[in-house]
Amino acid sequence: MSTMTNSVETRGLSRAFDGNTVLHDLDLDIREGEFVALLGHSGCGKSTLLRILAGLDDEIGGEVTVPARRSAAFQSPRLLPWLKVWRNVVLGLPGRPDRDLARKALAEVGIAERAGVWPKTLSGGQAQRVSLARALVREPELLLLDEPFGALDALTRGKVQQLVAELWERHGCAILLVTHDVEEALLLADRVLVMDEGRIAHELTVGLPRPRDLTAPEFVTLRARLLNWLGVTRTLEGTPS
């Protein structure tokens, strides 16, 4: 396996909804183990792209190659409320439900003690951790994250972002993170793509050492560049929504 093997390759990928083209002739490569963040305004096609890579949408033009072992976490945790937390984690794995495996995966995201409860008793951050455990227990080669921190409060979000960074370093899978949040993208990703009207409009390689410092001048410069690409004036603090 060479270091330049691609985990994801799309060639001439396009997708239209009722004649309204959402993805235009998209060529995208993600290397093995690479962390890519996908930024863009609502409706730019980033979630559509993620759903296609997840295999949830196959009414596409062009060609997509993805690893067979891939999993996803979404903005809402999407746990089945009628299965205990640990059963949710190992749902869909072949063989009998393996409680030890689930417990191990839950321990990795820091909530092993919640293995035996109903999902509805979890807080938002806990549920999102379970969702991550469920994705990672499958040992994916590609992990798709669709704004998994979007619904969390700022404090919880920081912790879960940190967790994702650690998990990525440990598991070494490729990650595609769809987000609105410029800082989140710069904190986590090797490469940031900015999508606009169904095309990759801009691309930025983040060469900063990890863990990254939000206040470092290089970070601030990159953030300004991304915000500019997204069409957000520089005087406006925060992130586009």
Added chain:
Amino acid sequence: MTTKPLDPAVLPQQTAPRSSTAEAPPPARVTIRGTARTARRLTVPRSVRRTAGPVGLVLLWFLTSATGVLPESVLASPVDVVRQAVELTKSGELPDAIAASGRRAAVGFLIGASVALSLSLLAGLFRLGEDVIDSSMGMFRAIPWVGLIPLFIVWFGIEETPKIALVALGVTYPLYFNIYGGIRSTDSQLIEAARMMGLGRLGLIKYVILPSALPGALVGLRYALSTAWLALVFAEQINADAGLGYLMSNAQQYFRTDVIVLCLVVYALLGLACDFAVRILSRRLLTWRANFEGGA
């Protein structure tokens, strides 16, 4: 309402114009008095208040019967009803009648529930099934099922079959529509997530679709059981030779209002018992939801 003396520094101007005008300006500060202490007045517990109504009505029934205001030809006294219950139980007539009616209700319910379950699964899980079945069920539902009694007599005679068929029919609709609705209202996001986790079609049905249809199905079950007893009351008016309906129509011929009232009470109790059973069942099957709602 008493207000505490105001700090003059807080309201320097408020006090100035008050002197002459008839209408006083609204107070700038109010005192909110706690009601927590006073709520402990002499109150009757809620459960007692709730039972007071029914008990009072029965008492009124007893008194009007005892004083002769309510003649026995209109409504027998509660004492006679209880006496009849004891006598008919001793003679074995009441247990036999309950057994006969119960059997009809059970067989009819099982048939109706099987039909409803099969149809709702076919319509809920397959596009073709939905197109063929759901529109037909919508059409049949517009027919009041009690109105089918004459047709059932023509088709099935006056034996057990039309009675069971009527119960089955009454059970089918509420179960079908609730299960079908439950299947159709499955959260598509959960389906996506489960597909992503590698569940196939059977796995999706087992782990996602059926569990999410369960709350609706249990509501349907409750309706279906109460409809089953209702259907039975209608059905047993057809030339019955056993069962509660038979007991009632016999009593009607002899103007025995005590037996009629007794049979109505038995119908009501059977209905209540079924309802109670479904509630227990719901509580056991939907623990994941009950936990969330605070164990209620």
